Amino acid sequence: MSLQSLPGAVAKKEPVAEMRSAKISESAVRRLSLYLRLLQEADSLGQETISSEELADRAGTTAAQVRKDLSLFGSFGKRGLGYAVSELLQEIREILGLNRSWRVALVGAGKIGSALITYRNFRTRGFHIEAVFDTDPDKVGKRWGTQTILDDTEMGSVLAGKRIEIAVIAVPADAAQGVVDRVVASGVSAILNFAPVRLRVPKGVSLRNVDMVVEMEGLAFALTSTER
Amino acid sequence: MSLQSLPGAVAKKEPVAEMRSAKISESAVRRLSLYLRLLQEADSLGQETISSEELADRAGTTAAQVRKDLSLFGSFGKRGLGYAVSELLQEIREILGLNRSWRVALVGAGKIGSALITYRNFRTRGFHIEAVFDTDPDKVGKRWGTQTILDDTEMGSVLAGKRIEIAVIAVPADAAQGVVDRVVASGVSAILNFAPVRLRVPKGVSLRNVDMVVEMEGLAFALTSTER
DNA sequence: CTATCATTGTGAATGATTTCACAAGGTGTC
DNA sequence: GACACCTTGTGAAATCATTCACAATGATAG
Numbered sequence: 001m002s003l004q005s006l007p008g009a010v011a012k013k014e015p016v017a018e019m020r021s022a023k024i025s026e027s028a029v030r031r032l033s034l035y036l037r038l039l040q041e042a043d044s045l046g047q048e049t050i051s052s053e054e055l056a057d058r059a060g061t062t063a064a065q066v067r068k069d070l071s072l073f074g075s076f077g078k079r080g081l082g083y084a085v086s087e088l089l090q091e092i093r094e095i096l097g098l099n100r101s102w103r104v105a106l107v108g109a110g111k112i113g114s115a116l117i118t119y120r121n122f123r124t125r126g127f128h129i130e131a132v133f134d135t136d137p138d139k140v141g142k143r144w145g146t147q148t149i150l151d152d153t154e155m156g157s158v159l160a161g162k163r164i165e166i167a168v169i170a171v172p173a174d175a176a177q178g179v180v181d182r183v184v185a186s187g188v189s190a191i192l193n194f195a196p197v198r199l200r201v202p203k204g205v206s207l208r209n210v211d212m213v214v215e216m217e218g219l220a221f222a223l224t225s226t227e228r
Numbered sequence: 229m230s231l232q233s234l235p236g237a238v239a240k241k242e243p244v245a246e247m248r249s250a251k252i253s254e255s256a257v258r259r260l261s262l263y264l265r266l267l268q269e270a271d272s273l274g275q276e277t278i279s280s281e282e283l284a285d286r287a288g289t290t291a292a293q294v295r296k297d298l299s300l301f302g303s304f305g306k307r308g309l310g311y312a313v314s315e316l317l318q319e320i321r322e323i324l325g326l327n328r329s330w331r332v333a334l335v336g337a338g339k340i341g342s343a344l345i346t347y348r349n350f351r352t353r354g355f356h357i358e359a360v361f362d363t364d365p366d367k368v369g370k371r372w373g374t375q376t377i378l379d380d381t382e383m384g385s386v387l388a389g390k391r392i393e394i395a396v397i398a399v400p401a402d403a404a405q406g407v408v409d410r411v412v413a414s415g416v417s418a419i420l421n422f423a424p425v426r427l428r429v430p431k432g433v434s435l436r437n438v439d440m441v442v443e444m445e446g447l448a449f450a451l452t453s454t455e456r
Numbered sequence: 457c458t459a460t461c462a463t464t465g466t467g468a469a470t471g472a473t474t475t476c477a478c479a480a481g482g483t484g485t486c
Numbered sequence: 487g488a489c490a491c492c493t494t495g496t497g498a499a500a501t502c503a504t505t506c507a508c509a510a511t512g513a514t515a516g
Contacts, residue, residue: 024453025503026446033445034426051463060426063463064505071465079464079511096445097452104444111346115339121424121441126448166447190447192440196349198262198288206450208443212420213349215436216332217261217324218254219394219418220354222434224325225252253473279493291493292475299495307494308482 028069032092034059035066039089051082101126105159105188107179108170109134109142109149112194116168117145127166131158155179159186166190173197256297260320262287263294267317279310329354333387333416335407336398337362337370337377340422344396345373355394359386363403387414394418401425 038058042050052070053063070076070088073095077083093099104127106113116122117129132144135152142149150158159167167183169176169191176195183191190206193199196214201207266286270278280298281291298304298311304319305311321327332355334341344350345357360372363380370377378386387395395411397404397419404423411419418434421427424442429435 023502024449027503029446029449030442032449033442036445037424037441038426053463058426060428062505064507065503067463067465068504075465077464078513080462080513082463095449097448098445102444102448102451111339111343115343116440118339119440122444125441125445127444165451166444190451192443192447196265198266198286200288204454206447208446210438210440210443212344212347212438213265213353214258214261215420215438216330216350216355216394217264217326217353218257218436219420219434220325220330221252221257221260221323223330223393223418226432251472255473281493290475292477293473295493295495296474303495305494306482307480308484308492310493 022072024072028072029096031059031061031065031069032096035069036089036092036096036098039085039092043085043089047085049082050085050088052077055083098126101128102166103162103164104129104166104168105131105133105155105162105164105183106168106170107133107152107155107183108172108194109136109139109144110170112170113168114144116170117147129168130162130164133158156182156186159183159188164188166192169193169195169199171195250300252300256300257324259287259289259293259297260324263297264317264320264324264326267313267320271313271317275313277310278313278316280305283311326354329356330394331390331392332357332394332396333359333361333383333390333392333411334396334398335361335380335383335411336422337364337367337372338398340398341396342372344398345375357396358390358392361386384410384414387411387416392416394420397421397423397427399423 035055038055039050051063052066056063056066059066067077070083074091076088076091104122106116106129109132113132117132122129129145129147132147132149133152133155134140134149139149140151158164164183164186165188167179167188167190169179169183171179173195174197176193176197177199180191180193180199180201184202184205189204191199191201191208193207193209194211196211199207199209263283266283267278279291280294284291284294287294295305298316301323302319304316332350334344334357337360341360345360350357357373357375360375360377361380361383362368362377367377368379386392392411392414393416395407395416395418397407397411399407401423402425404421404425405427408419408421408427408429412430412433417432419427419429419436421435421437422439424439427435427437
C-alpha cells in the first residue's frame with residue numbers, strides 16, 4: 001500500500017530551510033547520497049516502502065544511523081510502516097540540492113577528465129559540464145563529447161560568462177593551486193580536486209579531494225597491519 | 229643541523245609492530261599519507277627539519293593533531309627542534325607499508341582504468357599493476373601500457389598465479405559485486421572500488437571506495453545549504 | 457473497539473576523535 | 487653552568503558521532 005496518498009506524511013515534515021542552521025557532518029552527507037542511490041534502485045524495481053533497517057542493510061550501516069541522519073532534516077517516515085520510497089527519494093534530492101542542474105567546468109583534458117566527461121551518471125544527476133579547458137595547443141579546439149576544448153587563457157571570461165558553479169580540477173599537481181585561484185576569482189565556489197596536492201581555498205568555497213594514492217596507501221596500511 | 233646523526237632519535241622510538249595492536253582510525257591513516265607526501269616535497273627541496281606546526285600548516289590541520297597522529301606509532305621528534313624530514317619520511321613509509329612493492333591488478337579497461345595505468349605516482353609509490361582484465365573481445369589482447377589486456381575468464385588463475393594482493397575495480401556498477409567475489413576467491417585481500425555501488429566483502433578484506441557522484445553531491449549540498 | 461504488532465523519532469549513553477595545556481627534554485647563549 | 491627559549495609527547499577535557507533503548511504512533515486483525 002502506498003503512503004503518498006496519506007495526508008500525514010507530507011504535512012508532518014519540518015521545513016528543510018529551518019533545519020539548515022545545524023552543522024551537518026560530511027559523513028552524514030555522504031550517507032544521504034548513498035541512501036539516495038539505494039532508494040532510486042528500490043524505486044526502479046517498483047518497491048513502494050522501505051524500513052530504516054532495510055535501507056541500513058543495503059547501505060552497510062545501522063537502522064539507528066539511518067533514522068538519525070534523516071531526523072537531521074525532518075520526519076519523513078510513518079511509524080509502524082517505514083518510509084515511502086519515492087517520497088523519501090524526493091526529500092533527499094531536495095536536501096542535497098539535486099532538484100536543479102549545476103553548471104560544471106572541467107579543467108584539464110587528460111585521462112581523468114576524459115573518464116568524467118563520458119560518465120553518464122554525472123549528467124543524469126544534474127551535473128552539466130558546460131566548458132572544458134586545457135593548455136595543450138594540440139588539444140585546444142578538439143571536440144570532446146558535446147564540448148570543444150577551450151584554451152586555458154579563456155578560462156576566466158568563460159567561467160564568469162557561463163556562471164559556472166563547480167569546477168573539476170584534473171591538471172598536474174604543480175598547476176592545480178594556480179587553477180584554483182583563477183576559478184575562484186571567476187566566481188566558482190565549489191571544487192572537486194583530482195590533483196594529488198593540498199589546495200588552499202578561501203572561506204566560503206567548498207573543496208573535495210579525490211586522491212587515489214591516499215586510498216591505495218590506506219589499503220597498504222591495512223594489509224601491513226593485519227599481517228603476522 | 230641534522231638530526232639523523234644524533235643517537236637519541238632512533239634509539240628512542242617504539243617498535244612499530246608493538247603499536248599495531250591499537251585501532252588506528254581511517255582518518256589518521258589518510259593524514260599520514262598526506263604527511264608523507266608533504267615530507268617528500270620538503271625533502272626534495274633540501275629541508276632537513278620540520279616542526280609539527282609547519283607540517284600541520286601544509287596539511288591543513290593542527291600541530292596537536294600531527295603530534296597525536298605520530299604518537300600512535302612512536303616518538304620520532306626531538307623536543308625543541310622538531311622532526312628530521314628524511315627520517316620521519318622513512319618512518320611513515322614503514323608504518324604505511326610502503327617499503328616494499330605491492331602487486332596490483334586492474335579489472336576493467338575503460339576510461340578510469342586508462343587514467344590509472346598511466347598515472348606515474350602509482351608506480352613510483354610501489355604499486356605495480358601486474359595484470360589488466362576486461363570482458364570486451366575488442367579490447368582483449370591489446371597492449372595497455374606495459375600490460376596486455378587479458379580475458380576476464382583468465383582472471384581467477386592469473387590473480388592466484390601472480391599472487392595479486394590488491395585489485396582495482398573499474399567496471400560497471402552491475403558487474404562489480406561479481407568481480408569482487410571472484411577476486412576475493414583468488415586471494416586478493418584489498419580492493420579499491422570505482423564503481424558506484426556498495427560492495428560486500430568478507431571480513432579480513434579491506435575495501436575503499438572512490439565515488440565521484442557522492443563527492444559532487446556533497447558539493448551540491450554545500451552550495452545549497454549556504455545559499456540565502 | 458481493543459489488543460497486538462511493527463517501526464519511527466529522539467533523548468540519553470556510549471564511544472571516538474580532536475583540541476587543550478603543560479611538564480619534560482633538548483638547544484643555544486653568555 | 488645557568489638561563490632563556492623551543493617544541494615534543496601526552497594525559498585530560500572538550501567536542502563530535504554513533505548506538506541504545508523506549509515512548510509514541512500508526513496499522514491490522516478479530
